[in-house]
Structure formats: C-alpha cells, structure tokens
Amino acid sequence: MNELDLLRDAVRALLTKRPEQAWERLCTEVGVAGLLIPARFGGAGAGMAEACVVLEELGRVLSPAPMLSTVIATQALLATGNEEACARLLPEIAVGACTPTLVWDDFVLPGDLFFVVSGGQLYAAQAVSTPLPTMDHTRPLIEVYVQQRGEVLGPFDADRMRDLACVALAAEQVGTAEQALAITVDYAKTRVQFGRPIGAFQALQHRMADLHVLVQTARSAYLAALDGDPLSAAVAKVTCSETLLKVAAEMIQIHGGIGITWEHDAHRYFKRAHGSAELFGHPRHHVTRLAGHVLG
Structure with a gap:
C-alpha cells in the first residue's frame, strides 16, 4: 500500500x-x-x-x-x-x-x-x-x-488556472461516477425481475461493463493531465464530464422507477453531473479548444 x-x-x-x-x-x-x-x-x-x-x-x-x-x-x-x-x-x-x-x-x-x-x-x-x-x-x-x-x-494567468481547475474538477467527477456505478451495480445484483436479479441479464451486464470502462478511461485522462499540459487538461474536462453524465443517466435508467424518486440518491448524482459539466467551461468549449490545436 x-x-x-x-x-x-x-x-x-x-x-x-x-x-x-x-x-x-x-x-x-x-x-x-x-x-x-x-x-x-x-x-x-x-x-x-x-x-x-x-x-x-x-x-x-x-x-x-x-x-x-x-x-x-x-x-x-x-x-x-x-x-x-x-x-x-x-x-x-x-x-x-x-x-x-x-x-x-x-x-x-x-x-x-x-x-x-x-x-x-x-x-x-x-x-x-x-x-x-x-x-x-x-x-x-x-x-x-x-x-x-x-x-x-x-x-x-487565467488560462493556466482554468486548466488546473479542470483537472481538479475532473478528479472529483471520476469519484462521483465511480460511486454512482457502484450503487447501480449493487442494485442490479438485488433487484429481482422475471424470477432473477436484473444483473443476471446479459444486456445490463454489457451496459455496466461499458460504464466501468468509461470510468477507468476518465481516470486515466485526468491522471495524464497532472503535469499541467493544456491539451491534456481539456481532454480530461471533456472525458470526465461526459463520463459522469453518461453514468448518471444510466444510473437512473437501470434503477427504473425508484431512480426518479426524491428519496433515492440517483437524482443527486444526476444533478451533480450536469452542474459539474458547466463549471470552468462546458465540454463543447473544450472540444473547440482541442479542435483548434488538432485542425489548426
């Protein structure tokens, strides 16, 4: 350790x-x-x-x-x-x-x-x-x-500080996405439908496996940006924002009806995902930054 x-x-x-x-x-x-x-x-x-x-x-x-x-x-x-x-x-x-x-x-x-x-x-x-x-x-x-x-x-230096803020936020977003996925996986193991846990259905297994890959990719993206490279910071902001948005949406979908109730935490993760995406520049802004470097 x-x-x-x-x-x-x-x-x-x-x-x-x-x-x-x-x-x-x-x-x-x-x-x-x-x-x-x-x-x-x-x-x-x-x-x-x-x-x-x-x-x-x-x-x-x-x-x-x-x-x-x-x-x-x-x-x-x-x-x-x-x-x-x-x-x-x-x-x-x-x-x-x-x-x-x-x-x-x-x-x-x-x-x-x-x-x-x-x-x-x-x-x-x-x-x-x-x-x-x-x-x-x-x-x-x-x-x-x-x-x-x-x-x-x-x-x-506004540009440098914004990049640092994006990396810090990206780390937070990864933690949020990872926990949202963990809650969803636990629910899929215990929610019984058609006589078996819904996590036993291959279609849901594939969806949750894809989410796991997204979360780990997002973590790699922000870790790659720790050296302060501006392009890596933009990649981290886009990747981690889009990953959390996707995981939060799937969390609600897989939870079904309970996922849209006030008593369940799913809506809190969904709101955090959308609020965080707006901080320090929407992902679209950072995609435009990246496009300028790649295509310009």
Whole structure:
C-alpha cells in the first residue's frame, strides 16, 4: 500500500459517517486544506496527485466540502510569487481556519477569503456573498459583491488556472461516477425481475461493463493531465464530464422507477453531473479548444 492509498483510506474513513460535516476533521486530522501549500507556509508540500485523491473521495459522497475552491484559490495565490502575501494568508488556509475562493467566473464557489481577478491581476478583496439557488444542492454557489478591491497580490494567468481547475474538477467527477456505478451495480445484483436479479441479464451486464470502462478511461485522462499540459487538461474536462453524465443517466435508467424518486440518491448524482459539466467551461468549449490545436 503506497502513500496515496493511505491518504485515500484516511479520507474515506472520515467521510463514511457524516460526510456533510467532515471538513473540519479532514483539515485538522488529515491536513487536506494544506496539501498543496508548501511546508514553509504551513502546508504539506504535496502535489496535485494527492489533492486529486481527496477530490475523488469527496466526489464519491457528493460532499459540499470546499476542497475544490481551496485548491484553485491557493494555487492562484502561489502562482503570483508574492512571498509576503503567501506567508500571511496561507498558514490560516492550511489549517482550515478560512476558506479562500477565486472570483473570476460566472460560477463562484463558496468561501470567506476572496481573491478577485481584474485586468490580469489577482487582488485580495473585501466582499459580501449571497447563496445562489442551484439545481444541485450538494454544490453550493454564491454571488459575490465586491465592496473594496484591496492589495494587488500579483499577476494572474487565467488560462493556466482554468486548466488546473479542470483537472481538479475532473478528479472529483471520476469519484462521483465511480460511486454512482457502484450503487447501480449493487442494485442490479438485488433487484429481482422475471424470477432473477436484473444483473443476471446479459444486456445490463454489457451496459455496466461499458460504464466501468468509461470510468477507468476518465481516470486515466485526468491522471495524464497532472503535469499541467493544456491539451491534456481539456481532454480530461471533456472525458470526465461526459463520463459522469453518461453514468448518471444510466444510473437512473437501470434503477427504473425508484431512480426518479426524491428519496433515492440517483437524482443527486444526476444533478451533480450536469452542474459539474458547466463549471470552468462546458465540454463543447473544450472540444473547440482541442479542435483548434488538432485542425489548426
């Protein structure tokens, strides 16, 4: 068992009982908020591979924990090269005392420490936020009103940050898709129709086997993008978004009538799939990016 497996087991153990309330313990006992923060600023000095393990596990349980916003915002701050600001802000982020969020898109993830993008620069800002009504209640979003733009933290590379955000989101999507498929397979083993479990029918076996291949392909896609290559990030966003959309749709189909009830979790996975596909550029946008490189 390697270090990534140990990290995965530790995170999963804390998420098993009450995933919606696990963030504080994940920060204090595992140090997830500081994984990507260098040791000199109070973090673990780990890499994207470790952060993506945590994101996968959070995706499995549809956790609203702010890992995604923390990863993106801390990397944006580190990329400015502003050592003084990093030394002042990152230690509190590393222990989960505050939650940073990057205000740069139509969709803003929740947080209480706001980094605002304007004119190619990253600013610390005083702002107030209000919750936005969303289709996916497991993915809270906010509307931000900037009251005062504060200090300039440094330059902001929008393209690089969007690629990093896509890879982080892709890891989360893989975790969500894998768990949705696991729930579906378990249901197919126990749901009896025509005198036998529906999982015994070859047509459904083939469908679920195809979904398994899609999930593993999606995982390979995001792992291939960990080195920061822009094209690989676009491939990861497209592949992982489309995989989760497919798995969530098949989850409802294979569950039948119970899959469209409010009491079952299938609709939550379906909503997460569609909400996540819209973040950081719809798959169509990234297909266009890829087409420009391949055909241009």
